[in-house]
Amino acid sequence: MKISFNINGEPKSIDIEDENSPLLWVVRDMLDLKGTKFGCGKAACGACTLHVDGAAIRSCSYPIKMAAGKNITTIEGLGTRENPHPVQQAWTEHVVPQCGYCQPGFMMATAALLNKIPNPTDEDIDNNIVNVCRCATYYRMRKAIHRAAELTTVSKPQNQ
Amino acid sequence: MTRKRRKKNVSRRKFLVRGGLGTLGVLALGTFVFRNPIRRSVFEMAETLVPPYDGTGTEANLWFEILKDNTIVLHSSKVEMGQGTFTGLAQIAADELDVDINQIKVVHANTDSGVVDGMSTGGSLSIASLWQPLREMAATMREMIKGMAAEKMGISIGDLTTKNGVVSGGGKTLTYAEVATNVTEWKVPDTPKLRDRSSYQFVGKPISRIDLAAKVYGDPIFGMDAEMPNMLHASVIRPQHVGATMKSADISVAEKMPGVVKIVKQDNWVGIIADSYTQALTAKRAIQVDWDIPKMWTEEGIREMLQVGKGDKMICQKEGSTLDTDDSNVVTLEFSSPIGAHAQIEPNGAVAHVKDGKATIIISTQVVQITQKQVAKALGLDMENVNIIPTYLGGGFGRRLNTSHAVQAAILSKEVGRPVKYFFSRKEEFQHDSFRPPTHHIMKGKLNENGLLASLEHHYASGDVAINSVLLPGAVNTILGTDIGAARGGNIMYRNIPNHRAIQWHTTLPFATSWWRSLGLLANTFAIESFMDEMAIKAGKDPVEFRLAQLNDDEMGKRIKAVITKAAEKSGFQEKPVNGRAMGFAACVDAGSPCAHVVEISIEEGEIKVHKVTCVLDCGIAVNPDQVKAQCEGSVIMGISAAMHEKMTLKDGQLYPTIFGPYEMALMRNAPKEIDVVLIEGADVPLPVGEPPLGPIGAAVANAVKRLTGKRLTDLPLSL
The missing domain is CATH 1.10.150.120 ([2Fe-2S]-binding domain)
Structure with a gap:
C-alpha cells in the first residue's frame, strides 16, 4: 500500500506491503536516514526517538500506517552543522x-x-x-x- | 604494580614507505614489527595484569598517509567506542608531527591496510599502549619530511622548521604534501628525540572530541548503519534456554513467506535471509524449533556452583600467615554480586559479503584481528582473503571482545552470494551476552591492639572472565594458573597489613561469562572496601585515616595515599551524617591507576539517592583532561547502575530479563547531579582511565548507607 507523509520538510510517498511495519525501518532502510537508531525494538530504550507532528515518538514500535499525512522529523532534519538546533x-x-x-x-x-x-x-x-x-x-x-x-x-x- | 615502561625504539623496526598512493595519498608510512614472544607478554601481564601493546605479525602496519590537501590520515589500530581514543591519538600525533589538530583525520585501520593490533581494544589501554610507538612514528615521519624538504629546497636540514604541516626555511615554504609529492625513495632516520613536555601544543589540553560533529548530527558511522550494494537482511534463531541444542526446525511455512530468499539451517542456529529486515523477522516467528533442553538451570543452581571453596583454587597473593578459623577475634563477612549484562545500545551484528573466495565484513568489534581469524577459519579462507572493516562502536564495554557472530553473517552471505546484514534482537543480546560473571566473596580480618589490621583475607569465587576467552591463548591462563580478569582488583592493596592474602576460586558456568568493563574490579572492590570500612568502624577509627595507615610507602603506595587524601580533602569528607545525608568512602587501584571516591547519599522514599560523587583519579598524563573526566563521569554512573540497579537472573531455564526496564539500569533520574572529578598526575606516562573509576562506587555507596542507617549491605545490587 502507498503511504504519504512529510519527512524533514519534504513530502515522501512509499510503497509498503505491511502497513504495520515500524516507522523506524522505513526511515532507516527505505529512506536511508540512518541517524535514528535501533536499540531494542520494544520502545524501551529510546534510541529510535524521532518527532511525529512535534511529539517524541519511539519509532521502533510505531506502525508506518499511523504516520500517513503527518510531519516527521529525524535527527537529520533537526539541525545542520551550518545551522544547528x-x-x-x-x-x-x-x-x-x-x-x-x-x-x-x-x-x-x-x-x-x-x-x-x-x-x-x-x-x-x-x-x-x-x-x-x-x-x-x-x-x-x-x-x-x-x-x-x-x-x-x-x-x-x-x-x- | 607500576607499569613497566616499554621503550622499543621504532628505529629497530623495518619501515615500509609507499610513495604515490594512486590519486589519494602522496605518502604512506608504516612499519614492519615483529611478534612479541608470547612468553614475554604473559610475564608482563602477570606483573601488571595489563596486556602489552603488540603490533603482531610481520606484515606492514599502516600508520600515516599524507593526502594531497595536506590532510594527515592516521590509521588507528584501536577502535573508537566512546572512550575518546581517536581524539587522544590525534593530539599525540599532532604534537610530534608539527601539524594542527584539524589537519589530522583518524580512521579505523582495516585488515587490508595492514595488520591491526592483535591484542584488541580494551583494558583502558589504547592511549597508554600507543603513547610511545605513536610518538616515535610521528616524530620519524616529521624528520623524513624535513630531510626530503632539505633536498628539494636546497637548504640544510638544520635551517628548516616545521609548523602546521609546513616546512619553512630560507624564505621558502613547502607543505608536507608538496614535500612528499613524486618522491619514491625515502631516507628513514633513527628515531629522533621526542618532544619535551613543555612544547606540547595539544597533549594535556581539553580539545573537543574530533568525532563530536558526526555524533551530534547523526552521521551513519556505526556498524548498524553500514550497507553494501544489493544487500539482503537476515535474522537468526538461537537457543533461549541455557545449554539448549536444536533438534529440528520446521521452516516449511517460513520459506514461502513474502521476501524470504533463503533459510539456512546450521548446527545450533537457523538463519533467515530476506529482502528486508521486517520480512526476515516475520518469517523467523513462523519457524517452529524443537529444542533439547538437558537441564532447567536456576539462580540457586548457579549460586550453588559459585561459592568460595568450590572449583579451582589459586592463591593470588600471600603475605605472612593465614588466619586461624577458631580465633573468636576474626571478623567474617560475605558479599556477592549478580550476573551483569553489557547492555550496550547498538546490538551486535555485521554486514558480510562472501564471494569468489574473498570475504569482506563491516562490523563493530573490539577484536578486529581475532574476528578475521575466526571468519577465515570457519570459511576455509586464507587470512589475506578476509578483510575486516571496523566501524565506530555503539558501545563496547567488553561485549565486543567476542564478535564471532561475524562468522554467522559470513556463512549467510556465502549461501546467497550476496551481501547480508544481520544483527541481534534485544532479547538475543540479553540471552546471548558474554556476561559479567556473578561472584561470591568471604572477607576475613583481625585487628591488632592498635586498632589496625593484623590480617586481611579476600576469598572469592568467580565465573570465567579471561579463562575460555578467545582473547587470550589458553597458555596464558595455564601459565598464570588463575583467571587474570576475575583477579582484577582482587588483591589487597594495603601492603602494610602484615598478613594478607587473596584466594581465587574459579568455576566455569553453563552460560558465557567474560569481559565486562573493569572485569573483577567492580565486585572485588565492593567486597574489600566495604569490609575495610566495617573494620574501621570496629576499630573506632576514621575510615580515611584507617586506610592511609595501612598503605605502604613504595611508589604505588604513595600514589594510592595521594588519591585517598585528595578525595577526603576535596569532598570535605566526614563520618557523621548531616541533615539526613551521609558520606561514603572507597578506593582501589586498577592496572596502575589508583582511584578514590567519596559519595554523598540520602534515603528518599525508601530508596538510596546519590547526590554527589567526588572522584579522584591518578592516571599519569591526561592526554585529554576533558575526555578523561568524561570517562570518570560515565564510569561513576555506570558503576552506580551496576551496583544499585542491574541484575540478570535465571527464570524457567532462561537468562532473564531480556529487555531494558525489567533489566533495571540507572537513568537520568538516578545520575548524581554533582560529579567532581579531580585528576592527579602521579606518573610521567598516560595510564588507564576508562575502568578504574568503576571500582570504588559500590563500596562507597554501601559505606554511606551503613553510616546513615547502621545497616551493612553485602549484596549487589544494593537494596535497603
Missing part, C-alpha cells in the same frame, strides 16, 4: 556524546521536551528524559539540556 549547539558545547549511538534519540527527546516545557527543572528532566545511555553521559546531558533551554529562550523572542 539549540539542542545540538548545547550538546556540542558540553561535549556530551561518548560512543554516540543513543545520542540522536536523546537529542530528539530533549527537543520535544523543550517544545513542551521551554525551561525544564531538574525534575522535569528526570521525568521526561527516560532514554537509556550505556556510556552514562547523563551528567553532561543534564547540563546540556539546561543550556539548550537557555539558548532556546534567548533565540525565541527574536523569532516571534
